[in-house]
Amino acid sequence: MQDDLERVLFGEAEIAARLNEMAVQITEDYRGKDLTxxxxxxxxxxxxxxxxxxxxxxxxxxxxxxxxxxGGTETTGRVQYDPQTLPDMSGRHVLLLDDILDSGHTLAxxxxxxxxxxxxxxxxxxxxxxxxxxxxxxxxxxYVGFDIPDEFVVGYGLDYQERYRNLPLIGILRI
Ligand code: IMP
Ligand code: MG
Numbered sequence: 001m002q003d004d005l006e007r008v009l010f011g012e013a014e015i016a017a018r019l020n021e022m023a024v025q026i027t028e029d030y031r032g033k034d035l036t037x038x039x040x041x042x043x044x045x046x047x048x049x050x051x052x053x054x055x056x057x058x059x060x061x062x063x064x065x066x067x068x069x070x071g072g073t074e075t076t077g078r079v080q081y082d083p084q085t086l087p088d089m090s091g092r093h094v095l096l097l098d099d100i101l102d103s104g105h106t107l108a109x110x111x112x113x114x115x116x117x118x119x120x121x122x123x124x125x126x127x128x129x130x131x132x133x134x135x136x137x138x139x140x141x142x143y144v145g146f147d148i149p150d151e152f153v154v155g156y157g158l159d160y161q162e163r164y165r166n167l168p169l170i171g172i173l174r175i
Contacts, residue, residue, distance in 0.1 A: 001164060005154075005171035010146055012168050015128075015156060016050070018145050023054035026095070026126070026143060034121075035059040036092040038114075040066050040106065042165065043099030046157040047128045047145075051097070062087045068106055073152045073160065073175065075102065077136065079109040090119025099157045100129040101144075104137035111139065129153065129170065146170075 002008070010018075039048040041063050052061065066081045094114060101107060107125050114123045126143035133150040152175065154160050155167035164173070 001167050002169075002171070004164070004174055006174040008169055008171040009148060009153060010156075010170045015145075015170065019047075019051050019054055022126070022143055022145060023051060026051075027055050027057060030057055030059070030093065030095070033093045034091065035095060036087075036089070037061050037095050037097055038087075038110075039063045039097040040099075040110065043157045043159070044097045044128075045165070047099055048097055051126075060092070064110070066106055066110065075105055075136075077103065077105050079105050081110075083113075086113065086117075089114060089117040092120060093122045094120060094124075096123065096125040098125070098127050100131065100153070101125075101127045101139070101141050102131050102133075102135075104135035104139040107141065108137035108139045128156070129158070 035057055037052060037059055064081055064085060066079060068075045068079045096110060098106060111123055114120055124142040127141045128145040130141055130144045130147050131150050132147050151172045153170055154164035154173045155170045157165050159165045160173050
């Protein structure tokens with residue numbers, strides 16, 4: 001798989017070290033609060049598993065399957081999910097987890113939906129990777145692993161046409 005990359009951006013050790021730092025910060029911020037992590041699948045699978053095991057809080061975990069790509073390397077801007085799979089969020093502090101912040105459509109859409117949930121206490125977002133670019137939707141991520149240039153990356157959960165998610169590092173795909 002690595003032969004298909006133009007360049008490696010972050011290796012396994014570097015990702016692990018950054019996750020340690022992020023986990024410390026999230027643990028401090030949510031200590032004593034009833035934290036629910038809402039992980040956006042499939043992209044955040046590996047990030048979710050590795051980050052959450054570093055957070056020693058009795059958090060709850062829910063997942064939401066979201067789609068916006070349908071094959072290419074550009075978002076369609078249509079963020080689709082099944083509203084019936086959205087858990088009850090009342091009384092909860094929610095931390096949204098996604099693999100990457102690109103156009104902003106996904107985080108903006110899901111944050112908007114959550115904000116209309118009755119009784120929700122707070123919503124913040126956390127991404128492993130943030131592309132430095134002008135976004136279609138201006139959304140801020142509260143916790144960011146790495147900033148990268150506006151390139152198409154794969155690995156550590158990030159896919160190209162559903163492949164390369166299991167690559168243990170993050171790199172720029174040669175397309
Ligand atoms: P956004 O809605 O454009 O911010 O993008 C969010 C989703 O697009 C992510 O959850 C990814 O699934 C996908 N995505 C955006 N950029 C990349 C990339 O460089 N590589 C792989 N997937 C990406
Ligand atoms: Mg994807």
